[in-house]
Amino acid sequence: MKRNVNIKSMKYEDFNDNEYIENMLRELRENGTNVIVGCLDEVIEWGRSNSLWPLTFATSCCGIEFMAIGAARYDFARFGFEVARSSPRQADFIMVAGTITHKMAPVLKRLYDQMADPKYVVATGGCAISGGPFKKSYHVVDGVDKIIPVDVYIPGCPPRPEAMLYGLMQLQRKVKAERFLGGLNKGISEKEYERQMRADTNTAEDYKEYDESGLA
Amino acid sequence: MDNKIDIKARIAAIDPAAVWSDAGDGMFRIPVSSFRETAEMLRKEAGFDFLRSLTGMDWGEEGLGCVYHLENTSTGGTITVSTADKDRENAALPSVQDLWKGANFNEREAYDFFGIKFIGHPDLRRLFLRDDWKGHPLRKDYDMALNPLNMKNEVSDDDAPSYEMTPDGSYILKRHPLFEEEEYVINIGPQHPATHGVLRFQVSLEGETIKKIDAHCGYIHRGIEKLCESSTYPQTLGFTDRLDYLGAMQNRHALCMCIEKAMGLEVSERIQYIRTIMDELQRIDSHLLFTSCLAQDMGALEVFFLGFRDREKVLDILEETTGGRLIQTYNTIGGVQADIHPDFVRKVKEFISYMRPKLKEYHEIFTGNVIARERLIGTGKLSREDAISFGATGGTGRASGWACDVRKRHPYAMYGKVDFEEIVLGNGDCFDRYMVRMKEIEQSMNIIAQLIDNIPEGEYQMKVKPLIKLPEGSWYSAVEGSRGEFGVFIESRGDRYPYRVKFRSTGLPLVSCVDTIARNVKIADLIAIGGTLDYVIPDIDR
Numbered sequence: 105m106k107r108n109v110n111i112k113s114m115k116y117e118d119f120n121d122n123e124y125i126e127n128m129l130r131e132l133r134e135n136g137t138n139v140i141v142g143c144l145d146e147v148i149e150w151g152r153s154n155s156l157w158p159l160t161f162a163t164s165c166c167g168i169e170f171m172a173i174g175a176a177r178y179d180f181a182r183f184g185f186e187v188a189r190s191s192p193r194q195a196d197f198i199m200v201a202g203t204i205t206h207k208m209a210p211v212l213k214r215l216y217d218q219m220a221d222p223k224y225v226v227a228t229g230g231c232a233i234s235g236g237p238f239k240k241s242y243h244v245v246d247g248v249d250k251i252i253p254v255d256v257y258i259p260g261c262p263p264r265p266e267a268m269l270y271g272l273m274q275l276q277r278k279v280k281a282e283r284f285l286g287g288l289n290k291g292i293s294e295k296e297y298e299r300q301m302r303a304d305t306n307t308a309e310d311y312k313e314y315d316e317s318g319l320a
Numbered sequence: 321m322d323n324k325i326d327i328k329a330r331i332a333a334i335d336p337a338a339v340w341s342d343a344g345d346g347m348f349r350i351p352v353s354s355f356r357e358t359a360e361m362l363r364k365e366a367g368f369d370f371l372r373s374l375t376g377m378d379w380g381e382e383g384l385g386c387v388y389h390l391e392n393t394s395t396g397g398t399i400t401v402s403t404a405d406k407d408r409e410n411a412a413l414p415s416v417q418d419l420w421k422g423a424n425f426n427e428r429e430a431y432d433f434f435g436i437k438f439i440g441h442p443d444l445r446r447l448f449l450r451d452d453w454k455g456h457p458l459r460k461d462y463d464m465a466l467n468p469l470n471m472k473n474e475v476s477d478d479d480a481p482s483y484e485m486t487p488d489g490s491y492i493l494k495r496h497p498l499f500e501e502e503e504y505v506i507n508i509g510p511q512h513p514a515t516h517g518v519l520r521f522q523v524s525l526e527g528e529t530i531k532k533i534d535a536h537c538g539y540i541h542r543g544i545e546k547l548c549e550s551s552t553y554p555q556t557l558g559f560t561d562r563l564d565y566l567g568a569m570q571n572r573h574a575l576c577m578c579i580e581k582a583m584g585l586e587v588s589e590r591i592q593y594i595r596t597i598m599d600e601l602q603r604i605d606s607h608l609l610f611t612s613c614l615a616q617d618m619g620a621l622e623v624f625f626l627g628f629r630d631r632e633k634v635l636d637i638l639e640e641t642t643g644g645r646l647i648q649t650y651n652t653i654g655g656v657q658a659d660i661h662p663d664f665v666r667k668v669k670e671f672i673s674y675m676r677p678k679l680k681e682y683h684e685i686f687t688g689n690v691i692a693r694e695r696l697i698g699t700g701k702l703s704r705e706d707a708i709s710f711g712a713t714g715g716t717g718r719a720s721g722w723a724c725d726v727r728k729r730h731p732y733a734m735y736g737k738v739d740f741e742e743i744v745l746g747n748g749d750c751f752d753r754y755m756v757r758m759k760e761i762e763q764s765m766n767i768i769a770q771l772i773d774n775i776p777e778g779e780y781q782m783k784v785k786p787l788i789k790l791p792e793g794s795w796y797s798a799v800e801g802s803r804g805e806f807g808v809f810i811e812s813r814g815d816r817y818p819y820r821v822k823f824r825s826t827g828l829p830l831v832s833c834v835d836t837i838a839r840n841v842k843i844a845d846l847i848a849i850g851g852t853l854d855y856v857i858p859d860i861d862r
Contacts, residue, residue, distance in 0.1 A: 160513045163540045164858040165565040167517070168609070168646055175628030190513045202858075207450055208518060208539045210473045211510055237558055240550070241543040242457045242464050243449070251471065262646055 109277040111153065113183055119274070128281040141285045152196075153279040154184040156224075156272070159195035161215065163202030166229040166262040170201045178265040185272060192216075197224035197255075197275065201262075203231035203238055204245045216252045222282070224275055227254045228268065230261045237261070327366060327399060334358050344582065344793025344812075347387065347400035355403040356414035359388075363419040367392045368399060370708050370724075371420035373796065373807050375822040376430030378459050379404055384411040384436050387809065389796055393708055393722070396729060400796070405436070412483070412491065415441040422711035425832040433458035433545075439491050443480040443498075448538030448861060451477050458546055476522075476536070498534055499524055510539045514617045514847045517857030519831065521846075528842045533835045537828075541861040548821040553579055553788045554653060556821060560808075561647045563823060564859035566606040567802040569598045571823075572651040577732060578797035578808040579653050582790040590778035591655050596734040597668070597771055598638070598650065599799070600764040604675070605634040606802030607757040607764075614754065614851035615686055618695060623686045630678055637667050653788060655781030668772050672765050679761060687758070696751035700837045700849035703748060710836070711829040714804025715756040716853055720748035726800040738770045750845075753852035789816055801826045803854050823862055827855035 109125050110116050119125075162170055173180045180186060189195040192215045204212055216225065227248050230236030235246030248254060255278060258271035328348075331338045335354035341347060350358050362368045368390035375387040385404025391397070405411040415438035417424040427438045428447040435456040438444060446453065451474070454466045479495040486492055499505050499522070509520035518539035524532040544563065548556040560575045561568040573595055580587060612627030635645045641661045642648035650657050686692050702712065707720040717724040725742045727735040743759045745752040790812035798807040807824030830853045837853075838846050 161511060163518050165562055165646060168565060172628060172632070175632075176625050177628065177632050192511075203540060203542055205539060205541055206467070206469055207448075207474065207541065208510065209469060210471050211518075211539070213471060214473065215511055237562065238542040238544070238547065241547055242462070242467065243541055243543045245469060250469070264645065 109280045111273060111276050111280070114273055119277070121274075125277050125281055128278070132281060132283060145284050148284045149280050149282060152222075152284070153276040155187070156185055156196045156275065156279065157187045157189050157194065158185055159192050159198045159215070159219070160188045160190050161198055161201065163200075163204065163208065164231070166201035166232070169262045169265055169268060170199060170228070173265045173268050178269065180269060180272065183269070183272065183276070192218040193220060195219055196222070197226060199226045199228055200232040200248050200254075201228045203236065204248050204251075205243050206245065207243070209245050209251055212248070213251050222279075222284070224255045224279070225252050226256045226258060226271060226275060228258045228260075228271070229263055230259065233257050233259060327362075330361060330366065331358055331401075334361060343791075344795045345400060347402050347794065350401055350403045352403055352405050352413060356416075358401065359414075359416045359419055362390060362399065362401070363416075366399075367394060368397075369393055369420075371416075371422045371426075371711055372398070372798070372805065373809060373822065373824040374423055374426035374430065375809050375820070376434040376436060376458065377402070377404070377811070377820060378434055380460060382406065383408055384434050384459075386413060386430055386436065387794070388416075389807070389809070391729075393724075400794075410437070411435065412437040412439055414439050417441055420711070421706065421709040421836075422829050422832060425828055429828075432456070435459065437483050437491075439483050439485050442482050442496070444482055445477060445480050446538075448541040450474050450538075457543060498522075499532070503531070508846075510536075514850060515857075516613065516850065516855065519855075519857050519860070521834075523843065523846070525843060528844070530838050530841055530843055530846065533838050533846075535831050535834060537831065537857075537861055539861065540858045542858075544862045545821055545823065548818055550817060552816050553790070553818065556818065557652065558649060560823070561649055562858065563862060564801060564803070564806070564826060564856045565646055566609055566856055567602060567806065567826070567859075568647050569595075569602040569650060570799050570801045571806055572649070573599060573733070574797055574799040574801075574806050574808045576651045576653055577799065578795050578810050579788070579790065581797055582793070582795045582810060582812065583653075583784075583788070585654050585782060585784070587654060587782055588778040588780075589776045590780060591782070592733045593771055593775045594656055594660060594780065595651060596738075597768055597775075598648075598656075599733070600767050601634055601638060601668070603764045603802050604761050605631055605638075607761050608634070610757050610802075610854045611682060611686070611754070614848075614854075615692075617847050617851045618692065620686060620689070620692065623682065626678075626681060626685070630675060633671055633674065637664065637671060640664065640667070652781065654784040655779070657781075659780045660775070665772055665775070668768060672769055672772075675761075675765060679758070682758065687755075693751070695845070695848050696749070696754060696852070698747075698749050698751075699841060699845045700750045700852070701748045702833060702837050706833060706836055707748070710833040712804070712833050713829070714801070714826060714854075715753055715760070716830055716833075717804070718742070718744050719752035719756045721746040724805070726798050726805050730798065732797075732799060734771060735767075738767050740767050750848045750852040753854075757854070787816060789814060790818070798824065803827065803856065803859075804830070825860050825862060827857070827860040830855045831860055 227233050232248050235244050238244040256271050256275045338350045370391040370393050372389040377385050383404045383406035387402040390399050432446040479497045483491045503524045505524050509515045510518040520536040522534040544559045560571040608627045608631045612624040615623030642650040702720045704721045707717045707722045713724045723744050728742050740763045743756050792814045794811040796809045798805050804826035809822040811820040813819045
């Protein structure tokens, strides 16, 4: 099965970190796939990578640059990102644009949990990557990868729109290097994945307090 | 000055123990016992009807207290008073939220950060931090280890505590339900495309009509004020750009001005010119974004594209000189980071001649549109008295007929010398708030046009020692940000680090008056109200 990660908008050799993507492909090849399923995969991933829908989610400065790439000059509609969804249930990836604070962290986790699989996370800007200039603060999460798994990091404060587009193209390539049918490339067993999905942020104790007697 | 002496005498008449301290801008220290009486006198007799800023303070040995910056909107006189309670464990001050409505949220903030109990405040919940947060982070003795990251979903309290005075001088804790059992309450935010960031409203509805709104802030509270206390003065500058990122230039201008005032440093005229032009470019940028977002929230997507098309042209000019698009980090203490680009003057002139006719396009597409007019005219009225009482400055205040422009009230930089009109409209509805901004874009271009050809020669950075120490005292400086008065209050103990920095948020008063504006309007209009109030959440939460 020969899979490629070429995308139409940018040449393969213009990307900086091809090694990482190559590793993903090699892993895919080593695991082996059925010819029919593999071909289907390729078609599906082609479609998926060209219609990634973001969740409109922004907490601070990076959100304005996110709006800028939605406008005419940078226009991420050229690459299939333009359908920004306000509901996490309809979104493919969440662009964490801005600082995540302690109060926001459970909300972000819940938004992520509400998204349908396959889902991706792009950490945009210094704050989302590591806490940025507010790292020492009493109320800032130093890196969203502490609470949700991150697929692409886009550094900057805020990143230029070009950098954001580059990061989103990396996400497209990553999607292209994935397997769609027969389990996702999550790096964990299916059982473990099921368990994680069932474990919501609501703990069992919350349900104990819930009083049903008042309900008709 | 006469006014001040008169006030001095009147304050001394109420309590002879009140002292005037001269350090910095100077302020009155009033004992807690007579503070309420003094505040009433200042509000009702001396006419100080605008609470510019309320700052919670931890003075260590002297206890916990507050600094109140007041202004008389008819005479323009200002006064600073402070009060402190020595008992650190149970610090209690009388509430002034019935005198100035804007004090309501500010006192909740001071309670949140310092644990000061405001006696008589009807709703003393935390404003920014979670209800189950331990301790009060801006106290000097706060321990960072108390609050590790808590991933449990937050449970909001259903009732609000209040402390009330009993006849024997002690106070008791009472709790009031926020919403009644039979009320229908829906939740908007923190993740909602029309709240302009992570703000959360709990809205009580009767049919489609809003009965009450409870605003929850703090989802992007980064503790910038606390971070400033451990940063040297040049280091604090970086944070201001990230408060209100659509007023990055102006915010930083305010902080630089405040530090320069404390150092006694006069900057050259060239710097004043550059700063003024940059501030106005930033204002145009912000107002264009305001129009784009308002139109987008209301479903007119084309205006969004127009706004961003023109905004990019401003950003290009800013980027060429400063190197940054959104966050420029341009102003420095005693100057600016780099001299203006050789093409700057030409490009700014080109932009102005390009932008003037383009404004007609917005008016044709959006201002004259039937749907936009139906939704904006007459909805969400804010009266002039309420605007002053809440301290809702900027376009919101001016749409309500309050001439609150800092550029006119306390001219700074070149604003005293240029000729421009302060846009003041009278209806206080959504449409006027929108029109104020549109007209201000023209005024900003007028200001730039007057300055751009005459930028004097000179240095762009004054000679400043690498190690900056401010003398003891406290200072307050304000600029007209893109959405209101942005103030900086610094208290110094003579160190390389500020003892306390407070940023007067432009957005906090705007959010505090949402409940007043939106009562008895339809829920769909809340989007238009939020859009025209034009708050930026990271600026509110700091």
